[in-house]
Amino acid sequence: MSKHGRVLVAMSGGVDSSVTALMLHEQGYEVIGVTMKTWDYATAKPGKRITGCCDLDSINDARDMAVSRGFHHMIIDLREEFGGAIIGNFTREYMAGRTPNPCVLCNTFIKWEALLKRANMLDCELIATGHYANVREENGRYVVSKGADHDKDQSYVLWGLEQQNLARTRFPLGSFKKTEIREMALKSGFPNLAKKSDSYEICFIPDNDYRGFLKRKDPEAFEKLAHGKFVGTDGAALGEHDGYPFFTIGQRKGLGIALGEPMYVTEINPETNTVVLGRKEDLDKQTAWIRDPKFQKIAALDTELEAVTKVRYKDQGTPSTISMDGDRVRVDFHAKVAAIAPGQSAVFYDGDDVIGGGFIDREKSST
Numbered sequence: 001m002s003k004h005g006r007v008l009v010a011m012s013g014g015v016d017s018s019v020t021a022l023m024l025h026e027q028g029y030e031v032i033g034v035t036m037k038t039w040d041y042a043t044a045k046p047g048k049r050i051t052g053c054c055d056l057d058s059i060n061d062a063r064d065m066a067v068s069r070g071f072h073h074m075i076i077d078l079r080e081e082f083g084g085a086i087i088g089n090f091t092r093e094y095m096a097g098r099t100p101n102p103c104v105l106c107n108t109f110i111k112w113e114a115l116l117k118r119a120n121m122l123d124c125e126l127i128a129t130g131h132y133a134n135v136r137e138e139n140g141r142y143v144v145s146k147g148a149d150h151d152k153d154q155s156y157v158l159w160g161l162e163q164q165n166l167a168r169t170r171f172p173l174g175s176f177k178k179t180e181i182r183e184m185a186l187k188s189g190f191p192n193l194a195k196k197s198d199s200y201e202i203c204f205i206p207d208n209d210y211r212g213f214l215k216r217k218d219p220e221a222f223e224k225l226a227h228g229k230f231v232g233t234d235g236a237a238l239g240e241h242d243g244y245p246f247f248t249i250g251q252r253k254g255l256g257i258a259l260g261e262p263m264y265v266t267e268i269n270p271e272t273n274t275v276v277l278g279r280k281e282d283l284d285k286q287t288a289w290i291r292d293p294k295f296q297k298i299a300a301l302d303t304e305l306e307a308v309t310k311v312r313y314k315d316q317g318t319p320s321t322i323s324m325d326g327d328r329v330r331v332d333f334h335a336k337v338a339a340i341a342p343g344q345s346a347v348f349y350d351g352d353d354v355i356g357g358g359f360i361d362r363e364k365s366s367t
Contacts, residue, residue, distance in 0.1 A: 010129045011065070012062065017062070018185065033062060033073040039082060095245055103202075104345050107157050111129070133171050135171055142166035152177075159357030214245055284338055285337060291359050307350060318335055329346075331348075
């Protein structure tokens with residue numbers, strides 16, 4: 001019988017999840033490692049070297065780590081669920097003129113649900129991941145907060161986790177810096193793991209060419225979207241583009257049009273296949289609407305609340321007032337915020353704690 005009980009650890013084969021498993025094993029937990037195969041690396045673009053959580057080398061690295069320390073490891077095939085929930089959503093969001101964040105959906109609807117399902121089957125009391133974040137119980141609620149390494153903090157992608165899931169979740173890396181984790185891997189006898197680079201690509205788009213990915217998913221649809229219109233903020237015609245899904249709010253590079261001065265995507269209209277271009281100051285807004293909100297530190301948003309709101313992963317956050325507006329959250333920023341992109345997540349913070357979050361909506365409707 002283990003000292004602390006049985007824990008199911010998500011192991012991608014990277015340094016973070018591997019050290020997570022090592023730490024828990026050394027602390028006396030009975031560790032069962034699980035690697036989730038969410039995408040078929042064999043379908044990658046020819047000639048592209050595949051790296052990340054789904055390639056065969058990473059799966060083997062996770063298994064070898066488990067074997068070397070004498071704990072169980074298994075692989076679960078989630079390609080069908082991942083394809084429908086994550087890849088399907090990814091393409092639908094771009095076709096709706098929004099910019100999706102698949103990591104948020106993957107954490108909420110794939111990883112945690114899959115982990116907890118297997119944890120129940122294997123009589124594991126807890127699940128653990130290598131996220132740089134913390135979770136604690138306070139006033140009867142489970143609250144996610146930022147990791148000690150703010151450069152690596154991943155609390156932004158965890159706003160959608162339900163209370164019952166957080167109750168069984170552990171983030172062993174939350175109080176450590178990334179440099180410390182690499183040093184742990186080195187001291188534990190895994191020099192190659194310690195040097196392993198981080199993966200920043202979307203796992204199912206390893207060449208980082210999301211335009212090519214969308215075209216391959218539905219070539220006929222994009223043939224119909226060719227010869228879309230660029231217009232200025234005044235409605236004046238500026239040129240043509242190959243389809244509105246190829247653009248995101250705030251984009252400056254890769255527009256395929258020269259206008260004599262830097263221009264940015266300020267609006268996307270899927271109904272008319274129109275992309276609006278403007279100057280940098282045209283990106284500034286002080287209000288945003290957030291759909292499908294969920295809350296962690298509070299049970300519900302029943303009054304105006306002061307919060308720092310992040311509108312993208314690397315955003316430092318902006319002081320704001322949040323309130324309910326029908327079934328959406330209205331965010332009134334205390335300063336102008338640039339390039340608020342529908343489809344991305346907005347996450348509300350009280351200091352380091354996640355109050356909640358949701359998806360940035362288009363201003364004119366809640367669809």
